[in-house]
Amino acid sequence: MKRLRIEELLQRNVWDVGKKPHIEINMDACGSCESKLCVKLCPAGCYTVVDGKVLFSYEGCLECGTCRTVCPQGAVKWSYPRSGKGVYYRFT
Amino acid sequence: MIKSNTTFPTKFDAIVVGAGPAGAASAYVLSKKGFKVLLVDRSREAGSKELYGGRIYLGPLKEVWPDLDKKAPIHRWIKKERASIMGKDGRIITIEYNAGRRTSFTAYLPELVRWMVSKAEEEGTIFVDEVVVDELLTSDGKVVGIRSGPDEIRSDVVIDAEGVNRLLLEKLGLVSGPRPEELALGIKEVLKVRKNEINAQFNVDDDEGVAWILMGDITLGIPGGGFIYTFNETISIGIVIHMANAIRAAEAGAINHSFELVENLRLHPYFNKLWKSSDVIEYGAHLTIEDGLSFMPKRLVYPGLLIVGDAAGLILNTGYTVRGVDFAVYSGKLAAEAVEKALSEKEGATEENLKVYEDMVRKSFMYNELKRHRASKELMKDPEFFTKISRIPLKFFSELYEIDKEVPTAYEAFKNACRSEDSGPLSLMFKLWGMVKKL
Ligand SMILES: Cc1cc2nc3c(=O)[nH]c(=O)nc-3n(C[C@H](O)[C@H](O)[C@H](O)COP(=O)(O)OP(=O)(O)OC[C@H]3O[C@@H](n4cnc5c(N)ncnc54)[C@H](O)[C@@H]3O)c2cc1C
Ligand code: SF4
Numbered sequence: 001m002k003r004l005r006i007e008e009l010l011q012r013n014v015w016d017v018g019k020k021p022h023i024e025i026n027m028d029a030c031g032s033c034e035s036k037l038c039v040k041l042c043p044a045g046c047y048t049v050v051d052g053k054v055l056f057s058y059e060g061c062l063e064c065g066t067c068r069t070v071c072p073q074g075a076v077k078w079s080y081p082r083s084g085k086g087v088y089y090r091f092t
Numbered sequence: 093m094i095k096s097n098t099t100f101p102t103k104f105d106a107i108v109v110g111a112g113p114a115g116a117a118s119a120y121v122l123s124k125k126g127f128k129v130l131l132v133d134r135s136r137e138a139g140s141k142e143l144y145g146g147r148i149y150l151g152p153l154k155e156v157w158p159d160l161d162k163k164a165p166i167h168r169w170i171k172k173e174r175a176s177i178m179g180k181d182g183r184i185i186t187i188e189y190n191a192g193r194r195t196s197f198t199a200y201l202p203e204l205v206r207w208m209v210s211k212a213e214e215e216g217t218i219f220v221d222e223v224v225v226d227e228l229l230t231s232d233g234k235v236v237g238i239r240s241g242p243d244e245i246r247s248d249v250v251i252d253a254e255g256v257n258r259l260l261l262e263k264l265g266l267v268s269g270p271r272p273e274e275l276a277l278g279i280k281e282v283l284k285v286r287k288n289e290i291n292a293q294f295n296v297d298d299d300e301g302v303a304w305i306l307m308g309d310i311t312l313g314i315p316g317g318g319f320i321y322t323f324n325e326t327i328s329i330g331i332v333i334h335m336a337n338a339i340r341a342a343e344a345g346a347i348n349h350s351f352e353l354v355e356n357l358r359l360h361p362y363f364n365k366l367w368k369s370s371d372v373i374e375y376g377a378h379l380t381i382e383d384g385l386s387f388m389p390k391r392l393v394y395p396g397l398l399i400v401g402d403a404a405g406l407i408l409n410t411g412y413t414v415r416g417v418d419f420a421v422y423s424g425k426l427a428a429e430a431v432e433k434a435l436s437e438k439e440g441a442t443e444e445n446l447k448v449y450e451d452m453v454r455k456s457f458m459y460n461e462l463k464r465h466r467a468s469k470e471l472m473k474d475p476e477f478f479t480k481i482s483r484i485p486l487k488f489f490s491e492l493y494e495i496d497k498e499v500p501t502a503y504e505a506f507k508n509a510c511r512s513e514d515s516g517p518l519s520l521m522f523k524l525w526g527m528v529k530k531l
Contacts (some may be wrong), residue, residue: 001359001368006351009281016136032486040342041350043279043377063141064377065257066277069270070212070339079259082241084136084222091200091282091326091374092143 006045010060018085021058022078023067029075030054037070062087100218104130107238108433109225109260111138113201113417114401115253116208117156117424123215125432130245131212131355132223132242138209139202143378145414146321146328147303148204149196152422157211165203167323168301169194172294174320174351175412176362178308179486184362198301198328200416208421223334228252228260228397234441235264235396249431249441253424256379256402272335273473274387275379276316276409279354280330281382282374283367286324294322305412309481310357314341315478318357319412320457327367329357334382334473359481379465380416381407383469384462390455393446398427399451406424406453408461411472419458426452487512 011020037056040045044060063086068078080086106122109114111133121133135141147170153160156264173189213219228250229237237246254260258277261267270487287298294302306318331353341347357363371419381387381402388405392398400406408415429451434441452460471477490504500508 001364002137003359004357004372006349009355009372011349012372012375035343037339037342040348041277041338043277043351045349045351062142062377064277065270065379066377068257069272069275069335069379080134080224082224084134084140086141087141087376088136088140089374089376090140091203091323092280092328092376 006060007077010044014088014090015059016085016088017059018083019083020082022063022081022086023056023058023061024077025054025056026073026077027073029073033071033073033075035072038067038076041070052084101128101130102246102340103338104128104218104245105435106249106251106253107245107254108130109228109238109248110136110253110255110401110403111205111209111219111221111254112142112253112401112420113208113402114420114424115251115256116205116212116339118251118253118400118428119424120208120215120217121156121219121425121428122213123217124210125428126216127431127435128408129212129217130247131217131219132225132240133207133221134217134224135221137206137221137278138219139205142205143278144201144380144416145278145280145330145332145404146198146318146323147196147301147414148199149415149418152418156421156425157208161197162240164207165199167200168296168299170196170198170303171296172302172304176304176306176308176361177482178306178310180309182362183249183486183490184391185485188452196303197499198303198323200323203236217309225260227347228264230264230396233395235394248435249446251399251424251427251431252397252403253401253420254400254403256381258403261389261399261403266391266394266418270379272339274381274383275335275460276332277335277338277350277377277381278330278332278380279351279377280328280375281354281358281372283327283329283358283370284325284373285327285367286369289369290322290325290327290451294516296322298314304437307411307478310360311353312341312346313475314338314347314478315473315475320363323435326373327370329363329367330354331357332380335379337473380409380414381405382473383408384408385466392450392464393430395443395446398430398446398449400424404453406458406462408458409466410465410468415461420454422458423453426456484509484513 105127108131132403176186227239301322310318384405400423419471487509
């Protein structure tokens, strides 16, 4: 058995990713953050650090609500994908 | 999508927001009573945004659907309850209880919710999926309907069954934003395993299942736990971590990526033989509520509005038992009964008239359970208790069983176990007893 990367785990799901992001990050507030809790706690790895800055991609979002709960800057403008887009759970 | 052949009324008696177990139950009960009900959900198909652990208690569900145990898509009836305390060094204590009667079962929540919604539709509920409700409409301080994009639909009463992320209630200013102290993050994998392999590995028959909770090192000591549930041809494994403590652990550098925890469980040498030839077929995450009573909105009814299920904080999470789905269904049923009463009065769905729902909830087993387990909630969130409760018994058994020459007496082993935690046996016994009483 080998450890799966987060990309590999997310690939197991059925998706219909929308064209427009359903979550927006206020980059001004985000830029001044030290703790970067989103990077550590988002279960989909949607937040990554590149050159010291947080990058967000909504494509693998599991719509859980963790980021909006933990962001100390209140920088996450969170909502749901429209028209049934996003993750489609079958066996959960 | 709205099917083109349905005639779509312009006004409903009730609109239910969110087709989870709570929303589906309230829509079903109201429709059965003859009310015109609209049930909306943001998912592509009912249930497809649902994720939970895996085990549901039958009792409260049967009060809504008496034939649920025969007709619903149930996977296995829980026969074996297991609990494991896990140490850092591979030491593990596992206890197993073989149940005498069938009180709970495993089911895929997407499947079960779809069944519940189909029952509501049979009774006349109009169900519309792919609808994100953006706002509860108000007029003169009363909720009068919903808005989704440019569309507004009106009703005498709205039932909010939106679940743990209460965007709509927050927008109305009825609850504050999410608080890490009250919430927990659940992350889950579904493993495909052949049916006969599950039966052999867990020593169960075709329709018998296992509910297994894990404590201790599986969450790197973060208060919370792990779970394993068996289904027909899959095994669900997952971890739940208390959000406020997860934040502390992340700040302290103790956790780098939450998703690694569930992979740790899948690969754990004590468990991985149970699903040797498995394949991960689904991966997901969902928030849950750690402390229902403090998550509960100040009021459960407002003019034109009732709040049910997770959104109302009606979920019991003791650490060894999670009762969310059955509480959600039961609260949906109570809300429907309250609506029937209120709408039969001349003034309709005023706050006064809807108040019966709050009274029913307060008098119900749900509220009672939440109150009874309140002290244990505090305890389960305490990292020190969490560490102690796992370390002492592990040390005790390692003293007792891992021997070179002399076998210690049980008392000696206990004394040494206590010493390892810097307390005398007696003071520790008192402490532990104090803790156990709260459980
Ligand atoms: C990891 C984990 C493990 C759990 N384990 C168990 C367990 O083993 N047993 C158990 O009984 N309970 C368990 N629970 C709890 C259980 O899942 C919940 O208590 C239960 O699902 C609550 O039902 P609900 O109908 O109130 O909300 P939900 O099931 O969350 O349903 C809410 C619905 O509303 C929809 N919705 C939300 N907002 C909108 C909007 N604005 N517009 C349109 N639609 C919207 C959502 O898509 C969703 O379908 C667990 C939870 C988690 C997270
Ligand atoms: S909602 Fe959950 S999965 Fe989506 S970005 Fe936020 S933390 Fe990650």
